[in-house]
Amino acid sequence: MNTTELLNALPVTTWNHLRVNGAPKEANLPERPESGWGETNTAYELSDGVRCTAVLPQECTGEYSGLGKEADLRIHTEANFSRFFLAEGVSEGITYLREKLDAQHPNAVTHTAIHAKSGSKVTFVQIIQSDPEVEGLSASLTQIAAEPGADVTLVQLQLLSGKSKRYNGVSVKVARDARVKIVRAELGGNIVVTGARAMLGKTAGAFDLSAIYYGDGDSILDFNDVAVHTGRDTHSEMHTAGVLADRCRKTLRGTIDFRRGAVHAVGHESEDVLLFSPEVRHRAAPLILCTEENVEGQHAASAGRLDENVLYYLASRGLDPQQAMRLMVDARFAPVVDQIPDKVLRDLVRASLERRLEHAQILG
Amino acid sequence: MADEVKKTQVEDIDRSFYDFRYEVNASFQTDAGLTPEIVKQISEEKNDPEWMREFRLKSLEIYNRTPLPNWGPSLEGLNMDGIVTYVRPNTEMQAKWADVPDDIKNTFERLGIPEAERASLAGVGAQYDSEVVYHNVKKEVLEQGVVYTDLESALKSDHAERIKEHFMHLVPPTDHKFAALHGAVWSGGSYVYVPKGVSVEIPLQSYFRLNAPGAGQFEHTLIIVEEGAYLHFIEGCSAPKYNVANLHAGCVEIYVGKNARVRYSTIENWSKNMYNLNTKRAVCEAGGTIEWVSGSFGSHTSCLYPMSVLKGEGARMEFTGITFAGNGQDLDTGAQVIHAAPNTSSHIVTKSIAKDGGVSNFRSAVAVTKDAKNSKSAVSCESLMLDERSRSDTIPVMDIACDRVDVGHEAKIGRIxxxxxxxxxxxxxxxxxxxxxxxxxxxxxxxxxxxxxxxxxxxxxxxxxxxxxxx
Structure with a gap:
């Protein structure tokens, strides 16, 4: 199926020459091979209170992810692995969704739906990994519906090799007094296209996104996160920290969309980027769209190198520049890494970052 | 009534002050629409040098092959076939208000221009429809070697070669469709030249008045400020309201020399049938400073984003703007800056107010090139929504290709x-x-x-x- 719409399209377009209106063409979702996507190396472990359902819950459909409608449809129809979950009651455990790309299973096109029933509390962790040399594809669509009072946490850890492509669409529907939280770490892949879109349509619904990314080599990173507020007293928090090294090209679009009726809605959004190389390209488009008078919206973005005064201070305390850099990156990523509810996974993420930072040059 | 709960009301801008008109008394005007014949007619009427005539025709070709922008406010209500691109008022340019015909003079009197000239300006240019009808500059400013005149006269003076070197070099006709349109049909506007080291302590002002219904105004302002010089230039514009669309597609080009400083202040108050598709751009050499102060209040639709190119090391840009959109208005305003040299800095501060169904959008672009090491940029925009029928979008973009930078952006939206x-x-x-x-x-x-x-x-x-x- 050919897609005609831009991936990760900016909700309101702007100057074309800035190249932020959508993901670049070279980051398009690859066409399905004639032989199909093959089999996947995918597994899941259910926690108490979570069970699988054979049919896609209708509650999870009707909205689209930040990737866009056409990309969602493609992943939906071409998925070589689909899993639909129903969560009831309060669960202290974690449901793990594991996906590994290897020579025999280089492509995982996965469709996941999470339907959290009223008053439920549940945590899902998606772990996407690959063998170092595999040139694979991980394309996933995750559709979440949180019924009134539900509390859903989705942790996405992407640790692919530098030769794989990653597409990650998340659509979220938040009901009255419900909360959906996404903790996202995109730490691998040579093309990463990610878009989360939350529809806050009911009173006092909340959406939190805490994200980190690390881009190096010649990778392309493209993000499109959107919080649409139509319900009263809805709340969104979208905060991203990132590191760009080598010749990485990154675009982050973050949109808070206050629509009529979103009385007393609050939305905050931020991005903080560390630039480690004079050859990186950092693009950001943090939008606030507003057709409701009674709201509070704020965004902040900053980009730059490590503060030389901080480096100097740390050097005076006996740290070499590489150690100082690690410390500073750790400090930036810690608020997100610390939210990973599993020590083994936290260590996995830290080890991955450690490996990447070893190759980074910070002082030109 | 005590039990009646009323929403807070902020009144629309009182436009009656600007909304008066006189019968069109043109000595010449083209037919509506845009054809090579009309462009040639304008060129002949203005007695263009040959290079300008060719430039106009080439621009028309570019216009015809350039699509409308696929972003920004809707331009559906703008029909170029209905726009008269050139209306010459029934007077030559005068240096005394007494010599200006009564209807035109009364217009500017009511707008307070002669009074402002007497009180606080070093020079004034006044344009009525397509041509400048009055231009005067204080003797002491002239004695400093400052040139302030209409562009048509300047093209025939000893500055002709300098104009040829600078005219539409900063804003080439290929920039966008309405830059091409401007290149084809421009008329009127001002030329300012400030020699090296000269500081023009009192501002110069150009005021643009569009009186004819269904007409376009395409004035070109070219400002060259040499090394170490200073200029404050003020631009004002207004028009009476008509039922047909009017178009303003002016162009401002500012060349800021080494260590020079230019302040460019604008109060835009076109009537609510105006499509204001104006292009403004400045380039700053090393140590140069451009300061934009911009108030956007009028127009049916505005697309206005002054761009500053910080070309020389240590160049600086400041943009301070306010936009107030009321009923029926779609005002898309903001600023652009390109940091193209080391140690450059930019600071953008804007405020937007939207009420009564108006749309007030802020749009910006901060680009930092590979060479712009140790550059700094800060953008701050605040929007105030005064009711739930209006719209206010904030659409900023940062594009950074250099790691040794300090770039920050913050935006807020809210209510009282x-x-x-x-x-x-x-x-x-x-x-x-x-x-x-x-x-x-x-x-x-x-x-x-x-x-x-x-x-x-x-x-x-x-x-x-x-x-x-x-x-």
Whole structure:
């Protein structure tokens, strides 16, 4: 199926020459091979209170992810692995969704739906990994519906090799007094296209996104996160920290969309980027769209190198520049890494970052 | 009535001050529409040098093959076939107001231009429809070697070669469709040349008035400020309201020399049938500074994003702007900056107010090239929504290709704080006064950047009458 719409399209377009209106063409979702996507190396472990359902819950459909409608449809129809979950009651455990790309299973096109029933509390962790040399594809669509009072946490850890492509669409529907939280770490892949879109349509619904990314080599990173507020007293928090090294090209679009009726809605959004190389390209488009008078919206973005005064201070305390850099990156990523509810996974993420930072040059 | 809960009202800008008109008394005007014949006609009428005639025709070709922008406000209501691109008023350019025909002179008298000239300006240019009808500059400024005249006269002076070297080099006709249109049909506008080291202490001002219904105004302002010089240039514009669309596609090009400084202040108050598709651009050499102060109040639709190219090391840009959109208005404004040299800095501060179904959008672009090491940029935009029928979008973009930078952006959107209203009322203010004070305070950081007479005009423009109770 050919897609005609831009991936990760900016909700309101702007100057074309800035190249932020959508993901670049070279980051398009690859066409399905004639032989199909093959089999996947995918597994899941259910926690108490979570069970699988054979049919896609209708509650999870009707909205689209930040990737866009056409990309969602493609992943939906071409998925070589689909899993639909129903969560009831309060669960202290974690449901793990594991996906590994290897020579025999280089492509995982996965469709996941999470339907959290009223008053439920549940945590899902998606772990996407690959063998170092595999040139694979991980394309996933995750559709979440949180019924009134539900509390859903989705942790996405992407640790692919530098030769794989990653597409990650998340659509979220938040009901009255419900909360959906996404903790996202995109730490691998040579093309990463990610878009989360939350529809806050009911009173006092909340959406939190805490994200980190690390881009190096010649990778392309493209993000499109959107919080649409139509319900009263809805709340969104979208905060991203990132590191760009080598010749990485990154675009982050973050949109808070206050629509009529979103009385007393609050939305905050931020991005903080560390630039480690004079050859990186950092693009950001943090939008606030507003057709409701009674709201509070704020965004902040900053980009730059490590503060030389901080480096100097740390050097005076006996740290070499590489150690100082690690410390500073750790400090930036810690608020997100610390939210990973599993020590083994936290260590996995830290080890991955450690490996990447070893190759980074910070002082030109 | 005590039991009637009224929403807070902020009155529309009182436009009656600007909304007067005279019969069109043109000595020449083209047919409506845009054809090579019309472009040639304008060129002949203006007695263009050959290179300009060719430039116009080439621009028309570019216009014809360039699509309308696929972003920004809708331009559906703009029909170029209905626009008259050239209307020459029935007078030559004069250096004394007494010599200007009564209808035109009365127009500018009512707008307060001659009075402002006497009180606080070093020179004034006044354009009526497509041509400049009055131009005068104080003797002492002329004695400093400053040139301030209409562009048509300058093209025939010893500055002709300099104009040829600079005209539409910063804004080439290929830039966008309306830059191409401007290249094809431009007329009127001002030429300012400030020699090395000269500081023009008192501002120069050009005022643009469009009187003819269904007409376009395409004035070109070319400013060259040499090394170490200083200029404050003020631009004002207005028009009476008609039922047909008018078009303003002017162009401003500013060349800021090494260590020179230019301040460019604008109060835009076109009528609400105007499509204001204006292009402004400045380039700054090493150590140069460009300061934009911009107030956008009028127009049916505006697309206005002054661009600053910081070409030389240590160049600096400041943009301070306010946009007020009321009923039927779609004002898409902001700023662009390109940091193209080391140690450059930019600072963009804007305020947007939207009410009564108006659309007030902020759009910006901050680009930092590979060579712009140790550059700094800060963008801050605040929007105030005065009712739930209006719209205010903030669309900023950063594009950074250099790691040794410090770039920050912050934006806020909100409403009048009930806590602040409550506090002020507890200090004895009525609710109406409290709300007026808060909105006035919101606009104040911009107002204080304006020249005094324009700050007064802005206060006239934002005639904020508040009434009602907490609703």
């Amino acid at each position: 704080s009930e806590e602040a209203v409550f506090y002020l009322m507890s200090r004895g203010l009525t609710e109406e006064d409290a709300r007026a004070l808060i909105v006035g305070g919101f606009a104040e950081p911009i107002a204080k950047e304006l020249p005094l007479e324009y700050a007064v005009e802005m206060n006239n423009l934002i005639h904020l009458e508040m009434q009602g109770s907490i609703g």
